[in-house]
Amino acid sequence: MIGVCLYFGRKQDTQMKLDVLAFAAHPDDIELSCGGTVCLLVKQGYRVGVVDFTRGELGSRGTPELRALEAAEASRVMGIHARENLGIPDGHIENTPENRRKVIEVLRRYRPHLVLVNAPKDRHPDHPNAAVLSLEAIFYAGLRKIATHEKDGTEQAPWRPSHVLHYFQSVMEDMEPTLVVDVTEVWDQRVSAMQAFRSQFWSKSYNPATDEPETFISSPAFMEWLEARARTFGYRIGAKYAEPFLYHNGPIGVKNLMETLTAEKPY
Numbered sequence: 716m717i718g719v720c721l722y723f724g725r726k727q728d729t730q731m732k733l734d735v736l737a738f739a740a741h742p743d744d745i746e747l748s749c750g751g752t753v754c755l756l757v758k759q760g761y762r763v764g765v766v767d768f769t770r771g772e773l774g775s776r777g778t779p780e781l782r783a784l785e786a787a788e789a790s791r792v793m794g795i796h797a798r799e800n801l802g803i804p805d806g807h808i809e810n811t812p813e814n815r816r817k818v819i820e821v822l823r824r825y826r827p828h829l830v831l832v833n834a835p836k837d838r839h840p841d842h843p844n845a846a847v848l849s850l851e852a853i854f855y856a857g858l859r860k861i862a863t864h865e866k867d868g869t870e871q872a873p874w875r876p877s878h879v880l881h882y883f884q885s886v887m888e889d890m891e892p893t894l895v896v897d898v899t900e901v902w903d904q905r906v907s908a909m910q911a912f913r914s915q916f917w918s919k920s921y922n923p924a925t926d927e928p929e930t931f932i933s934s935p936a937f938m939e940w941l942e943a944r945a946r947t948f949g950y951r952i953g954a955k956y957a958e959p960f961l962y963h964n965g966p967i968g969v970k971n972l973m974e975t976l977t978a979e980k981p982y
């Protein structure tokens with residue numbers, strides 16, 4: 716699966732531009748943290764892709780091969796338009812020129828307007844490390860003197876997205892979200908996408924091997940916490956379920972104030 720573009724049965728055309736590209740340290744970060752937002756964007760007609768930096772080979776449960784199958788299933792559930800895996804070693808997401816080049820190449824390939832990146836701090840060191848790598852690659856992708864090429868040798872044009880959002884992971888202390896997305900209408904779909912990762916999250920249909928421990932994220936309590944968090948942020952904006960984000964490099968520019976503030980919320 717490394718470096719392979721998956722189109723999930725859609726016709727591959729030369730126009731690969733996406734509206735939104737989501738970066739993740741591990742296959743399942745997106746589904747866990749902002750799967751509802753991704754489902755919603757696709758439902759609203761935007762072209763969305765996911766790029767996983769590693770294959771998750773250090774995971775305590777499952778295998779990289781199973782994670783790849785689970786990622787494909789989750790992608791199908793969310794309806795996304797592309798998914799790639801950069802094959803960076805799990806546990807070693809370093810901000811090196813080689814890794815930046817891999818990230819720059821996908822930015823220039825898909826030319827997204829908005830990029831979603833890992834949380835700036837979290838219990839798993841890979842997550843903030845992936846955020847640093849993402850942010851630096853996003854900047855350098857706009858410099859024309861850094862040359863990169865497609866696999867067929869075609870030179871890539873510089874590209875820098877207009878907006879970057881950090882999604883939230885398990886640590887939230889001192890992080891007040893800049894914006895919160897109402898994902899109520901896609902909540903069931905969002906849960907299905909996450910549960911496609913049967914080896915990682917609690918699922919009735921997964922029988923862990925005898926040497927596979929329960930992890931921080933594999934218990935029913937974790938699923939309940941995730942729902943409680945979505946309810947908490949939803950409550951704050953007058954919705955049932957919502958997902959929080961931090962805007963990088965603010966402030967956010969607004970052209971139509973009333974269109975931006977359409978949601979009604981309790982005050």
Ligand SMILES: [Zn+2]
Nearest residue numbers: 740741744839
């Ligand atoms: Zn992760």
